Amino acid sequence: MTLTNPADGSVLGVVEETSPAEVFEHTTAARDTYRSGVWSGLPPRERAAALLRLATLMERDAQLLATLDSEDAGKPITECITGDVPSAIESIRWFAEALDKRYGRTSTTGRDVLAFTEREPYGVTAAILPWNYPLAMAAWKIGPALAVGNALILKPADASPRSAQHVSALATEAGIPDGILRVLPGTGPVTGAALAADLHVGALSFTGSTATGRNILTAAAQSNLKRVSLELGGKSPQILLDDALDFGDTLLDGMIEAAFLTAGQNCTAGSRILVHERIHDQVVASFTAAAEALQVGHPADPKTKIGPVINDIAADRILATITQATADGATIAAGGREIPVVAGGRYIAPTVLTDVRAGAAITRTEVFGPVVTVQRFRTHEEAITLANDVDYGLAASVWTRRLDDALVLARGIEAGLVSVGSYSEGDLTVPFGGWKQSGYGGAEKSLRAFDQWSREKTIWIQQHP
Template structure:
């Protein structure tokens, strides 16, 4: 297709960052190694990106440690820190169109979502933590008259932030912004599938006045650069969003090294429950479809299990299918596209394998299930819906991280709660009902870090984000994230 003139013009002059940011400079890997950065839009190589290895990671960590120890950022007052972070947000806003284009090219998400959701939310996160950083107070203890006791929050030191590819800049800011706000130094490791906006962020941070070494960006393969970062004896914490298997490795690396703290958000198999007394079936059907198909299903809170009460199952499923049929895979750079490409050929094949498994286990496919736009060379999968999914089916147990919805039927509230909680995950859950008592009972009974009633993904930066069970521990967003990147020190002064 022919792209709109404004996007074609921007593409023609778009600079694709490829070098690491270490100690305030753009650098190549010591070995000279690079990797192909492939666009899922058409399967073509966008650029060559520095493949950081152990020596490069050690250099980045040493730079971050030196910056922390000499206090060039840690010891700046709240007003000075706020000024730099607000300036960073201003520069991100100035370059918002470029950031959106980089994001869309890199991960295949629709440019309209990158423009209207991802980049604005990343900017908003930076501003929110800039504003919040001087709202973190200590406390004074109830001491006897001859002693003054108080507790203060102090930055941890060097934070290793390892972020995913589904919302690259947004997830990076969920970790980078509060870590910097608390006075830490950060080594940011973007996913190898999505390095571009992280590298651009590193450049903008330097332009904003963040001192050299305070934010280093090290692109590279997870099993090389990520492992080296997690095993470093001079990193105080790893903040990670990604898969369960990698999360387990990071805990192992912590034990093998310096017992660094680990914060993990490891995805989910989130249930969306629709009772027969749902107040608005059309709104619930929109939420059921968008809850799993938004961002091509590559969302950790994706509502990939739809639980529907038996009396309304057939009519409700028809409404969900009708919404899903409007989500036609298209060119991510077309402003009219609402459903883009999957991030990689590997991820596309994984989704197609899950679809084949659901077919083989007896679920009834009612929509989709095929690769789309194959002639483009890109990685597209149709929105796919399976009915008659059983609780022991693979589709009800494992996270697909793709556009595949499994529909289960329940007969009463107790069965709905049992099905909803019958998973190793516990990130998000939701329910639709007109009964306030049922809503409050359900919110209490659901084992998830986020629970939504009569809506889906109805939350913002002010509320903590994180999971129960094998969805991980630690919280992003809200003031709780600031505390995550700090130690609590108690001080007692004897008065004489």
């Protein structure tokens, strides 16, 4: 596979795709390594110590890891340095330190019986990663999967494998036994499909598109019924009640981040702005001005806020979606065009669409680009109806200082995460996962993440006279 820099189309290198036969060889070897006990048999604190060493090595190589993700995915280097890499390091450390905070349970039964549960690793596990947050998503999987004792196989996105490959080398340097963390580059239809159907893989986590998630579920059902966790697409609303302007600059900064972080190529992107009619015009004016002020440029420039979209296919799709939206009656308040920044890269101006009717295709389709729609509402009920009028349910933001109103909206929105007074996915202490066609199967982050990568066993001990 040829790796191409989205910023300018230059070739970054060539990576061999892992064939289905090679996948089987790796999962077989991973099973044998797991069963040997060189990792799963260690006391939890020794596994934690190795993961903490890995985090320290990632910190040492933070600049390199940031550069790899910036080049592979076209992400602004500042975003990688200040956000993605530190959060990945924090994830590894958090799960390592949380490992010995888990407990089993005892059951209340007869006095002649001791019954208790404990959680054990699956053995061979796998994770199929997205291209938009290569290192951060890898860390969400590596931390809990390795902490509980599994062998883990990572299949990075075909566009962005290099940070995962480097972390694999760092794992060896940290003293994690060879073969416990394996990185298998390849495409989804070849390498990813082979992992989804593999009989050795006991649990698989996937972050990516809803269509691919369905294929993975089918493969799991037709093979060994492996446990599958899915974090899929989104079409997240940002809901502004009539007092939202009281947040001042915090509101505008949060809205811009929600809409345009990673050029809008983000599953939780706040791509639908729902604003109370009393403040609609003021919000549109300030938001479009802020969108137009964002610097679109080469990802290597520290001042760049919006980099390129990932490839030609994505760019053409995004532009076609904008064209269709205007044909359906939407007005382009900002952007709506491609910008010639660097030859060989595809750069799309931050786009704001107003006068968008309820039920229009643009309000239900995940654009996965720097495009947001603005709709107005009058009542809480209307806002909730608009928010829920999609197949997705990953995240939402509610902007109000009134607690009663915030609770009404938060409880009425069909999403796995609702942030109030912010655009946030929460920190590592809280679960993260979607509803509806945004996924299911457990929670990323928090102590609950350990449950994705371990299975419960009941032990019943009968006392005899």
